[in-house]
Amino acid sequence: MNKIIEKQHFSENVVKLVVESPLIARSRRPGHFVIVISGEKGERIPLTIADSDLSAGTITLVVQAVGDSTRQICALDAGDHLTDVVGPLGQATKIAKYGTVVCAGGGVGVAPLLPIIKAMKEAGNRVISVLAARTKDLIILEDEVARYSDEVIIMTDDGSYGQKGLVTSGVESVINRENVDLVVTIGPAIMMKFVSELTKKYNVPTMCSLNTIMVDGTGMCGACRVTVDGKTRFVCVDGPEFDAHKVDFDEMMMRMRAYNPVKK
Amino acid sequence: MSKNTISPRDAQWREELRKSMSAKERTSIPRARMNELDPEYRVTCNEEVNQGLSAEQANLESRRCLDCPDPQCMQGCPVSINIPGFIKNIEREEIAQAAAVLKETSALPAVCGRVCPQERQCESKCIYNKMKKEPVAIGYLERFAADYLQHLPDAPLPPVETPNGLKVAVAGSGPAGLSFAGDMIKKGYDVTVYEALHEIGGVLKYGIPEFRLPNSVVDVEIESLKKLGVKFVKDCVIGKTISYDDLLNEGYDAMFIASGAGLPRFMGIPGENLIGVMSSNEYLTRINLMGAGKSDWATPVLTGKRVAVIGGGNTAMDSVRTARRMGATDAMIIYRRSLEEMPARAEEIHHAQQEGVKFMTLHNPIEFIGDESGRVRSMKLQKMELGEPDESGRRSPVAIPGAIEEVEADVVIVSVGVSPNPLIPNSIDGLDITRRGTIAVNDETLQSSLPLLYAGGDIVRGGATVILAMGDGRRAAAAMDEMLKSRNK
Numbered sequence: 001m002n003k004i005i006e007k008q009h010f011s012e013n014v015v016k017l018v019v020e021s022p023l024i025a026r027s028r029r030p031g032h033f034v035i036v037i038s039g040e041k042g043e044r045i046p047l048t049i050a051d052s053d054l055s056a057g058t059i060t061l062v063v064q065a066v067g068d069s070t071r072q073i074c075a076l077d078a079g080d081h082l083t084d085v086v087g088p089l090g091q092a093t094k095i096a097k098y099g100t101v102v103c104a105g106g107g108v109g110v111a112p113l114l115p116i117i118k119a120m121k122e123a124g125n126r127v128i129s130v131l132a133a134r135t136k137d138l139i140i141l142e143d144e145v146a147r148y149s150d151e152v153i154i155m156t157d158d159g160s161y162g163q164k165g166l167v168t169s170g171v172e173s174v175i176n177r178e179n180v181d182l183v184v185t186i187g188p189a190i191m192m193k194f195v196s197e198l199t200k201k202y203n204v205p206t207m208c209s210l211n212t213i214m215v216d217g218t219g220m221c222g223a224c225r226v227t228v229d230g231k232t233r234f235v236c237v238d239g240p241e242f243d244a245h246k247v248d249f250d251e252m253m254m255r256m257r258a259y260n261p262v263k264k
Numbered sequence: 265m266s267k268n269t270i271s272p273r274d275a276q277w278r279e280e281l282r283k284s285m286s287a288k289e290r291t292s293i294p295r296a297r298m299n300e301l302d303p304e305y306r307v308t309c310n311e312e313v314n315q316g317l318s319a320e321q322a323n324l325e326s327r328r329c330l331d332c333p334d335p336q337c338m339q340g341c342p343v344s345i346n347i348p349g350f351i352k353n354i355e356r357e358e359i360a361q362a363a364a365v366l367k368e369t370s371a372l373p374a375v376c377g378r379v380c381p382q383e384r385q386c387e388s389k390c391i392y393n394k395m396k397k398e399p400v401a402i403g404y405l406e407r408f409a410a411d412y413l414q415h416l417p418d419a420p421l422p423p424v425e426t427p428n429g430l431k432v433a434v435a436g437s438g439p440a441g442l443s444f445a446g447d448m449i450k451k452g453y454d455v456t457v458y459e460a461l462h463e464i465g466g467v468l469k470y471g472i473p474e475f476r477l478p479n480s481v482v483d484v485e486i487e488s489l490k491k492l493g494v495k496f497v498k499d500c501v502i503g504k505t506i507s508y509d510d511l512l513n514e515g516y517d518a519m520f521i522a523s524g525a526g527l528p529r530f531m532g533i534p535g536e537n538l539i540g541v542m543s544s545n546e547y548l549t550r551i552n553l554m555g556a557g558k559s560d561w562a563t564p565v566l567t568g569k570r571v572a573v574i575g576g577g578n579t580a581m582d583s584v585r586t587a588r589r590m591g592a593t594d595a596m597i598i599y600r601r602s603l604e605e606m607p608a609r610a611e612e613i614h615h616a617q618q619e620g621v622k623f624m625t626l627h628n629p630i631e632f633i634g635d636e637s638g639r640v641r642s643m644k645l646q647k648m649e650l651g652e653p654d655e656s657g658r659r660s661p662v663a664i665p666g667a668i669e670e671v672e673a674d675v676v677i678v679s680v681g682v683s684p685n686p687l688i689p690n691s692i693d694g695l696d697i698t699r700r701g702t703i704a705v706n707d708e709t710l711q712s713s714l715p716l717l718y719a720g721g722d723i724v725r726g727g728a729t730v731i732l733a734m735g736d737g738r739r740a741a742a743a744m745d746e747m748l749k750s751r752n753k
Contacts, residue, residue, distance in 0.1 A: 023500070023505050027504065027505060027506065027507075037462055041560050042562050043554060043561075044554070044563070068562060069562050083462075084462040084498070084499050085499065086460065086461075086500070086505070087501070087504065087505065089501070089504060215546055215554065215563075216460075218501060218526065218685065218687060219526050219527050219686075219687060220470075220527070220528070220545050220549065220685065221528065221542075221545045221546035222527075222530065222542070222543040222545065222546055223542065223546050225530075225537060226537075227537060232530060232532070232536070232537065237527075237686070237687060254539065254637075254638035255539060255638070257539070257637070258540075258566065259564050
């Protein structure tokens with residue numbers, strides 16, 4: 001259990017891990033996440049499941065090294081084991097035939113977006129994917145996304161690939177040219193906030209997937225709480241997906257900085 | 265239950281023991297005092313505050329027990345421990361036998377000896393109370409006997425019936441689940457306990473701090489269940505990783521849900537989502553389960569000099585005493601009623617006071633105020649006074665108009681109770697849930713609306729004690745055993 005079957009570097013700080021986890025591979029749905037621990041004294045890290053293979057009994061995780069714990073996970077190699085993997089956690093994405101769905105992913109947010117793109121396509125939607133990153137090297141999973149999308153729009157901050165600009169201009173260009181029934185956005189909180197502000201202006205329903213600080217991931221601690229529509233909700237059990245137009249992103253971003261000064 | 269005990273009252277040795285000392289002599293012995301670490305020392309570390317009784321102290325205390333013909337103390341025990349039976353074994357210096365008596369009915373005697381509110385249970389029924397004397401220190405003696413077994417490497421195991429070929433699953437490895445597992449394995453079942461976290465023990469591990477219940481004590485009890493044959497699967501969330509139907513398909517004959525009261529309650533007041541405001545579950549889990557504050561452990565926790573804990577229960581005391589040990593110079597309890605109504609055990613309140621915790625009773629937070637980075641810096645407290653008794657029988661707090669003060673705090677721990685975790689209940693079709701979100705069960709048998717599903721502990725009670733959860737485990741085991749055996753006849 002928890003053996004790393006395959007490892008691939010997407011970029012210097014982003015790796016894809018294929019992990020042996022047959023029970024989770026069987027029960028996971030798009031939108032679900034797992035909690036991973038590396039080392040006996042490690043911390044519990046929530047990671048959204050990017051893919052799974054039922055026959056191989058594996059799940060795919062995409063990890064970005066941002067702190068000590070994620071750096072440690074990224075340093076593991078094929079053949080190593082994660083100490084603990086638990087899940088699938090959270091509510092699954094509501095997959096239905098909406099019509100035209102724009103899936104806007106930023107950075108490693110494209111990984112958890114992939115299963116949603118796939119499921120939305122399989123549900124009969126016209127899927128337009130907007131992938132954004134700082135620069136060309138940080139665009140991940142483009143081929144996989146393209147396989148399930150009617151169109152892929154690439155945006156880079158520096159213009160090194162696709163169009164130059166932010167994810168929002170990619171989304172806006174689609175909204176301006178055709179009717180969009182739903183936007184799904186996953187990425188850094190600040191990106192989701194701006195996508196949400198944009199789609200609110202155009203009145204397009206928008207779903208976001210939040211990746212807050214968590215401890216247990218099962219509703220026990222409340223570290224992940226966010227304000228949605230004026231009410232406190234737990235990302236781990238009520239989410240991770242919420243109506244983006246109702247999420248208090250400023251509070252969420254503030255809370256995500258809770259441990260910045262504490263962490264060495 | 266006392267009829268089948270290994271230590272019956274009519275045993276010759278007990279009769280002789282009763283005659284060996286007069287009641288007058290016995291009742292003239294003063295109650296033993298628990299040996300405790302010095303408060304100034306103990307706030308500098310996580311060592312267990314109560315050090316236990318010495319063999320001499322325990323023996324003297326055991327002599328106080330009059331071995332009543334109709335022992336009322338047992339009526340006060342949710343798991344019906346044969347109390348005089350184990351105490352008299354201490355008196356005749358058969359400590360292993362005393363522990364064996366405990367193990368007859370309790371899967372976790374070393375835990376109960378530490379965290380049970382004996383003063384409200386067994387000890388409150390002791391005959392000494394009628395004599396206006398302090399009751400026999402049953403809790404201290406229980407701990408003494410159980411600890412003896414803990415330190416014995418090859419402690420004898422209780423007898424187990426021959427395997428009956430029936431498989432049962434348990435969701436949750438806290439006190440209810442462990443107690444159920446212990447009883448079912450003894451009855452000959454094949455028992456597997458599923459735990460969502462990466463450690464076995466539930467609230468005994470993530471909740472109750474080391475200075476009150478060392479994890480090593482819990483681990484010994486879990487090891488003895490493993491030796492009896494109980495299987496444990498960690499990192500497995502019933503209802504998520506595998507479903508109830510999956511378990512039935514895998515050949516399980518029934519399941520006991522003991523998933524606890526997961527969700528922390530918040531107060532819903534402004535500023536509650538500021539950085540530094542957290543639930544007691546989060547605070548204690550980070551420290552007790554995840555090792556925050558210890559070198560080499562990856563999980564961080566926010567600490568502060570002025571730590572306010574909102575609430576008056578045992579968890580609030582655990583949190584505030586933990587805060588002292590994490591370096592808070594001003595650790596405060598903010599409670600809206602008076603000391604008299606406080607639900608925490610008297611011992612916990614006393615220990616907190618000894619450790620310099622400040623008690624701000626009759627104060628209720630109405631707002632938390634943060635600095636420019638979003639970190640909590642102070643709280644607005646509404647002063648209260650006591651009005652008429654409410655439905656709980658406690659005098660209810662009433663706000664004094666205009667009496668509001670602002671008190672500085674850099675960490676706030678909200679410890680105002682928990683709600684049942686909906687994760688498992690929501691995952692099972694046809695399971696009746698109460699309005700409070702707990703699983704509806706038959707009061708006697710703990711059987712749910714689904715005949716093969718039983719539930720107990722906080723997922724049924726909504727938030728109670730370790731021993732009540734253990735009592736539920738026992739009752740569910742007895743009832744499920746009867747149901748399965750009659751079904752398979």
